[in-house]
Amino acid sequence: MFRIGQLARQYGLSRSTLLYYDRIGLLCPSGRSEAGYRLYSPVDRERLAAICSFRQAGLGIGDISGILRSSGGSTAEIVSQRLLAVGREIQALQIKQRLLAGMLRLQGQGGPLRSVDKEMFVELLRAAGMDDNAMQQLHVEFERRAPEAHHAFLLSLGISEREARTIRRCSVHEWQP
Template sequence: MVVSVSKIAARFGVSRSTLLYYDSINLLKPSARNEAGYRLYSDADVERLRKILLFRKAGVSLGEIANLLHAENLEVTALLLKRMGELNKEIEAVKKQQAVIIKLLENSMLYKNLKNLDECTWLAILNSAGISRKTSDEWHSEFEKHSPLQHQLFLELLGFNEEEILNQRERYRAFDKR
Protein backbone atom coordinates (compact mmCIF):
# COMPACT_ATOMS: atom_id res chain seq x y z
CA MET A 1 0.00 0.00 0.00
CA VAL A 2 1.26 3.48 -0.88
CA VAL A 3 -0.01 6.62 0.91
CA SER A 4 0.37 10.36 0.39
CA VAL A 5 1.88 12.89 2.79
CA SER A 6 -1.57 14.11 3.84
CA LYS A 7 -2.86 10.63 4.56
CA ILE A 8 0.18 9.51 6.57
CA ALA A 9 0.17 12.82 8.47
CA ALA A 10 -3.49 12.40 9.37
CA ARG A 11 -3.03 8.75 10.31
CA PHE A 12 -0.24 9.54 12.79
CA GLY A 13 -1.45 12.95 13.94
CA VAL A 14 1.61 14.83 12.73
CA SER A 15 1.80 17.87 10.49
CA ARG A 16 2.63 17.70 6.82
CA SER A 17 5.54 20.06 7.53
CA THR A 18 6.94 17.55 10.05
CA LEU A 19 7.06 14.90 7.34
CA LEU A 20 8.66 17.34 4.90
CA TYR A 21 11.25 18.21 7.55
CA TYR A 22 11.97 14.52 8.20
CA ASP A 23 12.51 14.17 4.45
CA SER A 24 14.84 17.19 4.34
CA ILE A 25 17.06 15.73 7.10
CA ASN A 26 16.98 12.25 5.53
CA LEU A 27 15.18 10.74 8.50
CA LEU A 28 12.15 9.59 6.51
CA LYS A 29 12.43 9.61 2.75
CA PRO A 30 9.34 8.63 0.77
CA SER A 31 9.80 5.51 -1.32
CA ALA A 32 8.31 7.06 -4.42
CA ARG A 33 6.77 10.11 -6.03
CA ASN A 34 3.76 10.24 -8.32
CA GLU A 35 3.66 11.90 -11.75
CA ALA A 36 2.99 15.30 -10.14
CA GLY A 37 6.01 14.89 -7.85
CA TYR A 38 4.03 14.25 -4.67
CA ARG A 39 5.66 12.08 -2.03
CA LEU A 40 4.35 8.55 -1.61
CA TYR A 41 5.06 6.38 1.40
CA SER A 42 5.23 2.58 1.40
CA ASP A 43 4.33 0.21 4.24
CA ALA A 44 8.03 0.16 5.21
CA ASP A 45 8.03 3.99 5.34
CA VAL A 46 4.92 3.92 7.51
CA GLU A 47 6.62 1.47 9.88
CA ARG A 48 9.73 3.67 9.98
CA LEU A 49 7.57 6.69 10.88
CA ARG A 50 5.88 4.66 13.62
CA LYS A 51 9.32 3.91 15.12
CA ILE A 52 10.43 7.54 14.77
CA LEU A 53 7.35 8.79 16.59
CA LEU A 54 7.73 6.16 19.30
CA PHE A 55 11.32 7.25 19.93
CA ARG A 56 10.19 10.92 19.93
CA LYS A 57 7.59 10.07 22.59
CA ALA A 58 10.43 8.65 24.66
CA GLY A 59 12.23 11.99 24.35
CA VAL A 60 14.97 10.77 22.01
CA SER A 61 16.43 13.50 19.79
CA LEU A 62 16.06 13.31 16.02
CA GLY A 63 19.82 12.91 15.63
CA GLU A 64 19.84 9.93 17.97
CA ILE A 65 16.78 8.48 16.24
CA ALA A 66 18.60 8.55 12.89
CA ASN A 67 21.33 6.41 14.46
CA LEU A 68 18.89 4.14 16.29
CA LEU A 69 17.01 3.21 13.13
CA HIS A 70 20.18 1.58 11.83
CA ALA A 71 21.54 0.35 15.16
CA GLU A 72 21.78 -3.13 16.61
CA ASN A 73 19.43 -4.07 19.46
CA LEU A 74 22.21 -3.67 22.01
CA GLU A 75 22.83 -0.07 20.94
CA VAL A 76 19.11 0.71 21.06
CA THR A 77 18.89 -0.78 24.55
CA ALA A 78 21.90 1.24 25.71
CA LEU A 79 20.46 4.50 24.40
CA LEU A 80 17.06 3.83 25.94
CA LEU A 81 18.67 3.03 29.29
CA LYS A 82 20.62 6.29 29.02
CA ARG A 83 17.35 8.15 28.34
CA MET A 84 15.76 6.44 31.34
CA GLY A 85 18.63 7.70 33.50
CA GLU A 86 18.13 11.23 32.17
CA LEU A 87 14.42 11.04 32.99
CA ASN A 88 15.17 9.81 36.50
CA LYS A 89 17.45 12.82 37.02
CA GLU A 90 14.74 15.15 35.70
CA ILE A 91 12.18 13.58 38.04
CA GLU A 92 14.52 14.03 41.00
CA ALA A 93 15.09 17.65 40.03
CA VAL A 94 11.32 18.23 39.85
CA LYS A 95 10.84 16.58 43.25
CA LYS A 96 13.46 18.93 44.71
CA GLN A 97 11.71 21.90 43.12
CA GLN A 98 8.39 20.78 44.62
CA ALA A 99 9.99 20.55 48.06
CA VAL A 100 11.47 24.04 47.71
CA ILE A 101 8.12 25.46 46.58
CA ILE A 102 6.41 23.89 49.59
CA LYS A 103 9.02 25.40 51.91
CA LEU A 104 8.64 28.79 50.27
CA LEU A 105 4.87 28.60 50.57
CA GLU A 106 5.11 27.57 54.22
CA ASN A 107 7.26 30.62 54.93
CA SER A 108 5.28 33.11 52.90
CA MET A 109 2.31 35.28 53.68
CA LEU A 110 0.45 33.28 51.07
CA TYR A 111 0.69 30.24 53.35
CA LYS A 112 -1.10 32.02 56.16
CA ASN A 113 -3.85 32.98 53.74
CA LEU A 114 -4.06 29.53 52.12
CA LYS A 115 -5.32 28.04 55.36
CA ASN A 116 -8.49 30.12 54.91
CA LEU A 117 -9.17 29.03 51.32
CA ASP A 118 -11.78 26.51 50.35
CA GLU A 119 -11.42 24.27 47.30
CA CYS A 120 -13.66 26.47 45.11
CA THR A 121 -11.59 29.58 45.85
CA TRP A 122 -8.35 27.68 45.21
CA LEU A 123 -9.69 26.41 41.87
CA ALA A 124 -10.78 29.96 40.96
CA ILE A 125 -7.23 31.20 41.67
CA LEU A 126 -5.76 28.45 39.49
CA ASN A 127 -8.27 29.17 36.74
CA SER A 128 -7.42 32.89 36.77
CA ALA A 129 -3.76 31.88 36.41
CA GLY A 130 -4.70 29.96 33.25
CA ILE A 131 -4.61 26.51 34.87
CA SER A 132 -7.65 24.41 33.96
CA ARG A 133 -9.21 21.85 36.27
CA LYS A 134 -7.91 19.08 33.97
CA THR A 135 -4.36 20.48 34.07
CA SER A 136 -4.58 20.84 37.84
CA ASP A 137 -5.79 17.24 38.17
CA GLU A 138 -2.97 16.00 35.91
CA TRP A 139 -0.43 17.99 37.95
CA HIS A 140 -1.76 16.63 41.26
CA SER A 141 -1.78 13.11 39.81
CA GLU A 142 1.88 13.38 38.78
CA PHE A 143 2.75 14.99 42.14
CA GLU A 144 1.04 12.09 43.97
CA LYS A 145 2.77 9.49 41.79
CA HIS A 146 6.29 10.88 42.10
CA SER A 147 6.29 12.60 45.51
CA PRO A 148 3.41 11.34 47.64
CA LEU A 149 4.78 12.75 50.91
CA GLN A 150 5.36 16.21 49.44
CA HIS A 151 1.90 16.05 47.86
CA GLN A 152 0.37 15.28 51.25
CA LEU A 153 2.24 18.27 52.74
CA PHE A 154 1.03 20.47 49.92
CA LEU A 155 -2.60 19.45 50.48
CA GLU A 156 -2.14 20.14 54.19
CA LEU A 157 -0.72 23.52 53.25
CA LEU A 158 -3.87 24.22 51.26
CA GLY A 159 -5.86 23.64 54.43
CA PHE A 160 -7.51 20.32 53.60
CA ASN A 161 -8.45 18.27 56.65
CA GLU A 162 -7.24 14.68 57.07
CA GLU A 163 -10.32 13.10 55.47
CA GLU A 164 -10.26 15.49 52.51
CA ILE A 165 -6.57 14.77 51.98
CA LEU A 166 -7.20 11.00 51.95
CA ASN A 167 -10.03 11.47 49.45
CA GLN A 168 -7.98 13.80 47.24
CA ARG A 169 -4.93 11.54 47.23
CA GLU A 170 -7.05 8.49 46.38
CA ARG A 171 -8.73 10.46 43.59
CA TYR A 172 -5.36 11.49 42.13
CA ARG A 173 -3.98 7.95 42.37
CA ALA A 174 -6.97 6.73 40.35
CA PHE A 175 -6.73 9.65 37.90
CA ASP A 176 -3.99 7.92 35.85
CA LYS A 177 -6.08 4.80 35.44
CA ARG A 178 -8.96 6.54 33.67
Protein backbone atom coordinates in the same frame (compact mmCIF):
# COMPACT_ATOMS: atom_id res chain seq x y z
CA MET B 1 0.67 3.85 -0.54
CA PHE B 2 0.11 7.02 1.47
CA ARG B 3 0.57 10.61 0.40
CA ILE B 4 2.42 12.98 2.69
CA GLY B 5 -0.73 14.73 3.96
CA GLN B 6 -2.46 11.46 4.77
CA LEU B 7 0.53 10.16 6.71
CA ALA B 8 1.00 13.45 8.56
CA ARG B 9 -2.66 13.48 9.66
CA GLN B 10 -2.50 9.87 10.87
CA TYR B 11 0.29 10.78 13.29
CA GLY B 12 -0.75 14.32 14.16
CA LEU B 13 2.30 15.80 12.46
CA SER B 14 2.66 18.69 10.11
CA ARG B 15 3.50 18.17 6.47
CA SER B 16 6.66 20.22 7.04
CA THR B 17 7.81 17.73 9.69
CA LEU B 18 7.68 14.91 7.15
CA LEU B 19 9.47 17.09 4.61
CA TYR B 20 12.16 17.74 7.22
CA TYR B 21 12.46 14.01 7.98
CA ASP B 22 12.88 13.40 4.24
CA ARG B 23 15.50 16.17 3.93
CA ILE B 24 17.63 14.72 6.73
CA GLY B 25 17.14 11.14 5.58
CA LEU B 26 15.20 9.97 8.62
CA LEU B 27 12.08 9.02 6.66
CA CYS B 28 12.29 9.03 2.88
CA PRO B 29 9.27 8.17 0.76
CA SER B 30 9.38 4.87 -1.07
CA GLY B 31 8.31 6.48 -4.30
CA ARG B 32 6.63 9.27 -6.18
CA SER B 33 3.35 9.49 -8.01
CA GLU B 34 3.19 10.45 -11.67
CA ALA B 35 2.41 13.97 -10.51
CA GLY B 36 5.55 13.97 -8.31
CA TYR B 37 3.84 13.56 -4.95
CA ARG B 38 5.76 11.68 -2.26
CA LEU B 39 4.34 8.22 -1.63
CA TYR B 40 4.94 6.26 1.56
CA SER B 41 4.61 2.51 1.88
CA PRO B 42 3.26 0.56 4.87
CA VAL B 43 6.91 -0.06 5.84
CA ASP B 44 7.52 3.71 5.79
CA ARG B 45 4.42 4.11 7.96
CA GLU B 46 5.83 1.62 10.50
CA ARG B 47 9.12 3.51 10.52
CA LEU B 48 7.22 6.75 11.21
CA ALA B 49 5.37 5.04 14.06
CA ALA B 50 8.74 4.09 15.58
CA ILE B 51 10.06 7.63 15.10
CA CYS B 52 6.99 9.07 16.84
CA SER B 53 7.37 6.64 19.75
CA PHE B 54 11.02 7.58 20.20
CA ARG B 55 10.15 11.30 20.02
CA GLN B 56 7.45 10.84 22.68
CA ALA B 57 10.08 9.20 24.88
CA GLY B 58 12.15 12.36 24.53
CA LEU B 59 14.86 11.07 22.22
CA GLY B 60 16.50 13.55 19.89
CA ILE B 61 16.57 13.22 16.12
CA GLY B 62 20.25 12.21 16.17
CA ASP B 63 19.60 9.39 18.63
CA ILE B 64 16.58 8.21 16.66
CA SER B 65 18.58 8.21 13.46
CA GLY B 66 21.30 6.17 15.16
CA ILE B 67 18.79 3.65 16.48
CA LEU B 68 17.13 3.22 13.12
CA ARG B 69 20.50 2.75 11.38
CA SER B 70 21.83 0.30 13.95
CA SER B 71 21.26 -3.40 14.16
CA GLY B 72 19.91 -3.03 17.70
CA GLY B 73 23.09 -2.98 19.78
CA SER B 74 23.08 0.76 20.45
CA THR B 75 19.31 0.96 20.96
CA ALA B 76 19.43 -0.30 24.53
CA GLU B 77 22.31 2.02 25.38
CA ILE B 78 20.56 5.10 23.94
CA VAL B 79 17.26 4.26 25.63
CA SER B 80 19.08 3.59 28.93
CA GLN B 81 20.80 6.97 28.73
CA ARG B 82 17.45 8.66 28.11
CA LEU B 83 15.92 6.77 31.03
CA LEU B 84 18.70 8.04 33.31
CA ALA B 85 18.21 11.59 32.02
CA VAL B 86 14.47 11.39 32.71
CA GLY B 87 15.26 10.15 36.21
CA ARG B 88 17.51 13.18 36.79
CA GLU B 89 14.80 15.49 35.46
CA ILE B 90 12.25 13.92 37.83
CA GLN B 91 14.64 14.36 40.77
CA ALA B 92 15.15 18.03 39.91
CA LEU B 93 11.39 18.55 39.65
CA GLN B 94 10.83 16.81 42.99
CA ILE B 95 13.38 19.13 44.62
CA LYS B 96 11.56 22.13 43.18
CA GLN B 97 8.23 20.68 44.31
CA ARG B 98 9.50 20.23 47.89
CA LEU B 99 10.93 23.75 47.95
CA LEU B 100 7.68 25.27 46.71
CA ALA B 101 5.60 23.23 49.14
CA GLY B 102 7.88 24.28 51.98
CA MET B 103 7.58 27.92 50.97
CA LEU B 104 3.81 27.71 50.98
CA ARG B 105 3.81 25.90 54.35
CA LEU B 106 6.08 28.55 55.84
CA GLN B 107 3.88 31.29 54.44
CA GLY B 108 0.87 29.71 56.13
CA GLN B 109 2.76 29.76 59.45
CA GLY B 110 3.57 33.45 59.23
CA GLY B 111 6.53 33.24 56.88
CA PRO B 112 10.05 31.91 57.15
CA LEU B 113 12.32 32.73 60.03
CA ARG B 114 14.35 35.90 59.70
CA SER B 115 17.57 33.89 59.93
CA VAL B 116 17.13 32.80 56.30
CA ASP B 117 18.35 35.61 54.10
CA LYS B 118 18.76 35.92 50.35
CA GLU B 119 22.32 34.58 50.30
CA MET B 120 21.48 31.56 52.44
CA PHE B 121 18.40 30.79 50.35
CA VAL B 122 20.41 30.94 47.10
CA GLU B 123 23.09 28.71 48.64
CA LEU B 124 20.43 26.18 49.66
CA LEU B 125 18.99 26.15 46.15
CA ARG B 126 22.44 25.69 44.60
CA ALA B 127 23.19 22.88 47.07
CA ALA B 128 19.95 21.25 45.93
CA GLY B 129 21.31 21.29 42.38
CA MET B 130 19.45 24.27 40.97
CA ASP B 131 21.12 26.53 38.42
CA ASP B 132 20.08 30.09 37.56
CA ASN B 133 17.44 28.91 35.07
CA ALA B 134 15.90 26.55 37.63
CA MET B 135 15.82 29.33 40.23
CA GLN B 136 14.13 31.63 37.71
CA GLN B 137 11.56 28.90 37.04
CA LEU B 138 10.97 28.58 40.79
CA HIS B 139 10.14 32.30 40.98
CA VAL B 140 7.91 32.01 37.91
CA GLU B 141 5.94 29.16 39.51
CA PHE B 142 5.77 30.86 42.89
CA GLU B 143 4.49 34.07 41.27
CA ARG B 144 1.97 32.18 39.15
CA ARG B 145 0.57 30.15 42.05
CA ALA B 146 0.73 32.60 44.96
CA PRO B 147 1.79 36.14 44.00
CA GLU B 148 1.21 37.74 47.40
CA ALA B 149 2.98 34.89 49.21
CA HIS B 150 5.85 35.20 46.75
CA HIS B 151 6.15 38.90 47.53
CA ALA B 152 6.05 38.31 51.28
CA PHE B 153 8.60 35.53 50.97
CA LEU B 154 11.01 37.75 49.02
CA LEU B 155 10.70 40.50 51.63
CA SER B 156 11.27 37.97 54.43
CA LEU B 157 14.65 37.17 52.85
CA GLY B 158 15.71 40.77 53.45
CA ILE B 159 15.29 41.72 49.82
CA SER B 160 14.31 45.35 49.30
CA GLU B 161 10.81 46.23 48.15
CA ARG B 162 12.25 47.47 44.85
CA GLU B 163 14.22 44.26 44.18
CA ALA B 164 11.22 42.12 45.17
CA ARG B 165 9.03 43.97 42.67
CA THR B 166 11.69 43.54 39.97
CA ILE B 167 11.91 39.79 40.60
CA ARG B 168 8.13 39.49 40.52
CA ARG B 169 7.86 41.56 37.33
CA CYS B 170 10.45 39.34 35.59
CA SER B 171 8.63 36.24 36.83
CA VAL B 172 5.28 37.44 35.47
CA HIS B 173 6.78 38.17 32.04
CA GLU B 174 8.21 34.64 31.90
CA TRP B 175 4.82 32.88 32.19
CA GLN B 176 2.37 35.29 30.61
CA PRO B 177 1.52 34.57 26.96
